[in-house]
Amino acid sequence: GAVVSQHPSWVICKSGTSVKIECRSLDFQATTMFWYRQFPKQSLMLMATSNEGSKATYEQGVEKDKFLINHASLTLSTLTVTSAHPEDSSFYICSAQPPAGGMDEQFFGPGTRLTVL
Amino acid sequence: GNSVTQMEGPVTLSEEAFLTINCTYTATGYPSLFWYVQYPGEGLQLLLKATKADDKGSNKGFEATYRKETTSFHLEKGSVQVSDSAVYFCALTEGSGYSTLTFGKGTMLLVSP
Numbered sequence: 001g002a003v004v005s006q007h008p009s010w011v012i013c014k015s016g017t018s019v020k021i022e023c024r025s026l027d028f029q030a031t032t033m034f035w036y037r038q039f040p041k042q043s044l045m046l047m048a049t050s051n052e053g054s055k056a057t058y059e060q061g062v063e064k065d066k067f068l069i070n071h072a073s074l075t076l077s078t079l080t081v082t083s084a085h086p087e088d089s090s091f092y093i094c095s096a097q098p099p100a101g102g103m104d105e106q107f108f109g110p111g112t113r114l115t116v117l
Numbered sequence: 118g119n120s121v122t123q124m125e126g127p128v129t130l131s132e133e134a135f136l137t138i139n140c141t142y143t144a145t146g147y148p149s150l151f152w153y154v155q156y157p158g159e160g161l162q163l164l165l166k167a168t169k170a171d172d173k174g175s176n177k178g179f180e181a182t183y184r185k186e187t188t189s190f191h192l193e194k195g196s197v198q199v200s201d202s203a204v205y206f207c208a209l210t211e212g213s214g215y216s217t218l219t220f221g222k223g224t225m226l227l228v229s230p
Contacts, residue, residue, distance in 0.1 A: 006160075034217065043206065043222045044161070093160050095218075105151070106218060110160040 002028050004096045006109035013084055014117055021079045021112045023094030029074035030096035034106060035067075038091040050077045084116045119144045123207050123221035130228050136194040138224045140181075140207035143188065148209040150174075150183055150190040151218070155204045164192075164205070202228045 003026040013019050023033055031052050036044040048069050050056045056069035066088075068080040077096075081088055091113050095106035124139040142148065149168040153161040165174030170185035181192045190207060207221040 041223075041225075043220045046217060049217060095161075105163060105166065107163075108153075108161040111158075113158075 002107040004107045004109040006094055006112050010113040012115045015085050016083055018080055018082045019084055021092055023077045023109050025075045025096040028098050031099045032097045033071055033077040034095045035079050036093045086116045089114055089116045119219045121207050121209055121219055121221035123224050126225040128226050130197055132199055132228055132230055133196045136197045138192040138205055140190045141188050142209050144209055146211050148211055151208045152181055152192050153206040197228045199228045199230055202226055
């Protein structure tokens, strides 16, 4: 099946620093990637939809200047948490979707645990 | 808008017991329906899906039937195992293809030996 990887799997950083999380589709091209945030014992909240070669579409309430998303190629999207603070600590999960007309589902990465001290 | 409602957990069962996790949805069009499973510390894995009314999705002994008349997609398994302990998410997309997922809040399943 389709595989999506994330790197790093976990990261601990100091407050005020920036952290970059990579999401890669390993065996298919993904014109669209999604970034989710999951708090403990809660559901996934969609943060933004990333389309290759264009600006990301952010969900209401998500600060685009704080959560920078870049989708530079058909297999890679990055999420940068800028000036991270403890309240940004969370589990970040990406998913990738093949072009319309292909598989009609999203394939999820294993997630990245961010802890901001 | 679209929404998914799942029964609250945790659901605690003994091994080999019968499992039902209820899921109902609200959608404006003709959604595709999904069950995802999340094991501790991991991302989501697609468990099964159904794309039109009366379809039954099945995988690893789990099954769910797309019931348009009751707007439901309940997850069932006849005999659970300890290894089934995880969080289960019901989700939908508006139609097939290019669309964002709307998730339920998730139901934790705990299976004891």
